[in-house]
Amino acid sequence: MNTNRLSTIMETALSNQMNKEIHASHIFLSYGIWADDKGYQGIANFLYRHSQEERNHSIKFMEYILNRGGKPKVEAIPAPPNDPDSLTACFDGVFKHEVDNTTAIYKIVDLSLEEKDWATWNFMQWFVQEQIEEETLAQNLIDKLKIAGGDRATDESLFTLDKTLSETPNEVPLAQEATGYNP
Template identity: 70%
Template sequence: MNTKRLSAQLEKALSAQMNVEDLQSHVYLSYGIWASDEGYEGISNFLFRHAQEERNHAIKFMQYILNRGGKPKIESLPAPGKDPKNLTDCFNLVFKHEVDNTEKIYALVDMAFEEKDWATWNFLQWFVKEQIEEETLAMDLIDKLKIAGGDQASDESLFNLDKTLGSMPDEAELARNATAENP
């Protein structure tokens, strides 16, 4: 009896996204290594924690595919790319990676909708919400660096930013959680 509950096309696409999430983890690791090498231990720690979160996303995709009777396929990953030029470049690259990932998630949602695979569509809603958080978090990084003075920030401002990001929670506040008492 065939117990597979995913189309071949959706199984392949979900598997590809699992590999994208794994690549994202490597990208954040590489940025964390760069930040550590530049002396930004707090930012490095933040990026390393985020790398683990991305790895966890890959595992969610893997487990979902397995739970639906499919078999995820691990692909070789390209190298993460060049080191950022500076913190502005690093944070802009983080934002770009998140926007690109959001577009990939939306394409999966569209595919699940077209196939009327409501279980997969429902599973992907968690990632839609997660990408709102991820993009918000990346925008917050960019804003915090701008407030500190951007590439012309003083050593003291960069020290404080590094310290703040090192202890900052990894999850951004979501608009859906906002109230008049908690904007």
């Protein structure tokens, strides 16, 4: 008996998003390594945590596909982009990636509406809300760097920015611990 409750198109779209989230994890990991190498340990730690969060999102997609009777397909992950040449380029890259990811999330929401796949539509609402937070977080990084002086920021301003980001909470919630009350 076939127990898959996802259309072939939906299963593929969800698997693609799972892989997109892993790619995001690699991008933020590479940006974190770049920041660490430049001496920005606070910014690096922030990016490393963000990398782990993206990996958790990938696992959340994997678990959903499996729970709906599908089989996620792991694809080759493209290499992350070259190292940014400045903090502005790094933070702009984070923002651009989050906006691109939001677009991909919205396409799955549209597909779930088109297919009247209400379970997937409901599942995707968590990601819609998450992307609002992610875009806001990325925009805040850009704003904080602008306030610090952008690429012409003083060492003192960059030190303060780096220190501020190092003090953000370290805990990244695990996808498998998410519930309806604690998404």
